Amino acid sequence: MGSASGPAAKKASAADVARHAGVSMQTVSRVARDLENVQPATRDRVRASMVELGYSPNRAARALRSGRFHTIGVIMFTLSSFGNTKFLEAIAEAAGLVGYTITLLPVSQRTRGEVTGAIARLSEQAVDGVVIVIEADLLSEDDVDLPADVPVVIIDSSRLSERPFIDTDQALGARLATQHLLDLGHETVWHIAGPQTFYAARRREAAWREVLESHGREVPPPFTGDWSTGSGYRAGLEIARRPEITAVFVANDGMALGLLRACHELGRDVPSTLSIVGFDDMTESESFWPPLTTIHQHFDEVGRSSVAMLVAQIERTTPTPVTMVPVDLVVRASTAPPPGA
Amino acid sequence: MGSASGPAAKKASAADVARHAGVSMQTVSRVARDLENVQPATRDRVRASMVELGYSPNRAARALRSGRFHTIGVIMFTLSSFGNTKFLEAIAEAAGLVGYTITLLPVSQRTRGEVTGAIARLSEQAVDGVVIVIEADLLSEDDVDLPADVPVVIIDSSRLSERPFIDTDQALGARLATQHLLDLGHETVWHIAGPQTFYAARRREAAWREVLESHGREVPPPFTGDWSTGSGYRAGLEIARRPEITAVFVANDGMALGLLRACHELGRDVPSTLSIVGFDDMTESESFWPPLTTIHQHFDEVGRSSVAMLVAQIERTTPTPVTMVPVDLVVRASTAPPPGA
DNA sequence: CTCCACGATGTTTACGTCAACATCACGGAG
DNA sequence: CTCCGTGATGTTGACGTAAACATCGTGGAG
Structure with missing residues (x-):
């Protein structure tokens, strides 16, 4: 209840404040905008009137002007x-x-x-x-x-x-992920890519490919998902069945979660028989099972x-x-x- | 390049369109707002002018007026x-x-x-x-x-x-969750609550308590988290160690994920030795391991x-x-x- | 044939603010 | 003592739109 606003009163305008404080509209405008050239006494008086009338500048008028x-x-x-x-x-x-x-x-x-x-x-x-x-x-x-x-x-x-x-830097992320897996000793790294209509997905895939090629490793055909956990799961059902796949770089954490689920269902142990790296570092990723190695985006x-x-x-x-x-x-x-x- | 907008030309106003189309501003305004009483021929002419001049109404002026x-x-x-x-x-x-x-x-x-x-x-x-x-x-x-x-x-x-x-309907959700666990045959249901400053957290806890009491079951002391996976994990470290706990209703899916992680770490199998119900049905919940029973909020x-x-x-x-x-x-x-x- | 109702269109004005310019009081320099 | 610069404050007029009101032409009722 605090301030007593008049009954159904229209909002106070700068003109109202000016009248109430005994100054011109322009001075009110200057006070409202915190401009320099207003005498302290005047400023205080105007400020008091603004509070009393519950004045606040009209954004539309400001924008128009x-x-x-x-x-x-x-x-x-x-x-x-x-x-x-x-x-x-x-x-x-x-x-x-x-x-x-x-x-x-x-x-x-x-x-x-x-x-x-x-x-x-x-x-x-x-x-x-x-x-x-x-x-x-x-x-x-x-x-x-x-x-x-x-x-x-x-x-x-x-x-x-x-x-x-x-x-x-999408490419940097993909490089770090792929390199990390190679450094661990994996012969090559598989990939679950995002939808090709996304530039980010293409960049990540291209960088993954480049790292493998630059190390002279075989480049396996990438799986393609749509970023959703479901699409990661579907790719995962195949990956989990193929023991020759030992490392996967997944284009986002959501699909990586789906892959994890497929591995659990099929009894494929992560990380002892399959290593997985995601991308995004979403809030939940550290609580996945196992906690997900991933690329943290800022x-x-x-x-x-x-x-x-x-x-x-x-x-x-x-x-x-x-x-x-x-x-x-x-x-x-x-x-x-x-x-x- | 398509439309040829004049060099550094200011935006066209309704007055410009009116002049160009040979009508009054008011008619332009009427056409712009799709009002009824404008002759089709006039309307078309105005529309053509609007397109040619690249006119679009000024939101600020509209709002002011x-x-x-x-x-x-x-x-x-x-x-x-x-x-x-x-x-x-x-x-x-x-x-x-x-x-x-x-x-x-x-x-x-x-x-x-x-x-x-x-x-x-x-x-x-x-x-x-x-x-x-x-x-x-x-x-x-x-x-x-x-x-x-x-x-x-x-x-x-x-x-x-x-x-x-x-x-x-927070209470309904908590009731459904708790009842589901009782129906499965659990003696009682434990709870990881959300922070007490949240009304939703209090409602869920209260409803959980009511269901247990109405069935004459023991009401165990609830754990309290802060919605985060980390807080669910911390509660989970204790829960997973206590075999007498067989069912937990968690106030949100994030904390439930944390609890799942604790169970995995400590080798407590879900659901055979511990049943878990979450709340929210977040996108990832169906891909948790095991996929999470939860309350779907609309x-x-x-x-x-x-x-x-x-x-x-x-x-x-x-x-x-x-x-x-x-x-x-x-x-x-x-x-x-x-x-x- | 006259008058009027009605729909289409035009004219005027106000919305609230800020920029540009005008005015006014005051005090120091000459 | 006069003049003028300086800083504070007031006055005027847009900004682009839409509401209220005014006008104009046309066709149908009497």
Whole structure:
């Protein structure tokens, strides 16, 4: 109950405050924006009136006048993926620190049409700029031209776009994972890849292949999943039955969990007869059985940087030129030397 | 390149379109809003001009004039919890369907002060209403009075607030879980509770207790975790060592995963010597080892309803009076009759 | 044939703020 | 003592839209 707001009173405007404090609207505006040239006494009086009337500036009017919404739009397909969620959280937090708010511009279907639509509708959104968290395949500039007047940052490791982008160093992660397994003494490393429409999936697969080739090892045909635990499980049902497979690099932790499940069902012991490395280091991975060796992505760092780059564009300050964020190999109990060793 | 936008041209306004099409601004406005009373010929001409000039209405001006932002604010502590993520996704999708956009109003710390602050700043946000996804403890009306003029829906099962609220039927879920274990023949059921500051945790614990008491069973002292896998693991280290414990109802799937890990480490077989039921049915739960019996929450339904209720308030249409969303027991492989049976 | 109702379209104004410019008081330099 | 610079404060006028009201033309009822 605290403050007594008038009955059904419309919200107080700067003019109301001005009248109440006996000053001009402009002075109210100056106080509201914390500008320098206002006498302390006046400032206090205006502040008191603002509190008493429950005044707060109207964002719409501010935006109309200044052309700035102090809002960043985020375009992503889904919140169901661990990475996207972490990105969003990091973006929201970083944006908050520099006075921006996040607006979700959802795209329901993973189709080019939806993306194009969302981007086309961009200019009628109340945003100053946009962070796009969508696989590059659907963003090649030929099909979707981003409005030239909207600041954009793309979270993606494709270099197809001419817009600023940033992402995890996918190749580094895949290299670390594959190398770790080779270092343990495995003859070669198998792979469960993500869907090929995802640039990240292709990068991880390519880097895995390169490491094997550079060591002169046989490159086994990769399995392909869709990131889901179910697809990892299905690949796992075959892998668990083939004793010649002793090491697998899985393109994400979810599919690795599915693989683990298949191994348990078929009695294939991990890590003594099969080593597994995942990718993402999702929250639960350390509690899988066995705890999963994986590649830790710094989602928060990527999110933070994307905001920094975007705000630099919006406010035309010096851009932050970070474009690749490194990863860490986290060794847990799902990897070990091969059976014979 | 497609459309040829003038060099550094300012955005076209309704006045520009009006001039170009030879009509009044008002007619442009009518066409833009798809109102009825415009002659087809005129409408087409205006539409053509809009396309040619690349016109799109200015949200700020619209909001200023109409007082509506067509935006819903969401206040939540974190995106790291499975439930919150699902809520947000459902809210965003449902909002999109009725022409609203979602803005994130983040609260970094789980403290009363932060919540109060976020709510106090509410009226200066560009939102028409707010969905609050925060445990009731921090929202008891004594401390935090929600601005009376802002439509609010609270996702929470506390009945403390006088504002509209909606939530999963926590008690039903806990009852189903506990009953399921008793039905299998277990003498009693132990419990790993969530943090007591969460209303949901208290509700689940209370319902678990009631079921046991109503069957005249002993009520063992509950363990208490903090929702994290780590806390479930720590409780699990003790549980796995006590053979008299044959059934555990865990307040969320994450802690259940931790318990599973402890059981694996200590060689306690699930479900033959210990049955486990979780709560949430997170995406990964069916791939745990063994796949987890759990309570499926309809997060999407709760999210959808919250939007419906909020939009009803904003647009003063008939409110949707749903306040409790049921749950389903999903039986998987982590539960079985007790060892002796 | 006249009048009026009705639908289509135009004109005016206000929404709340901020930028640009105007004014005003004061005090120090000459 | 006058002049003018300086800093505080006031006045005016957009920003782009939509509501309220005004106008215009047309066709049907009487």
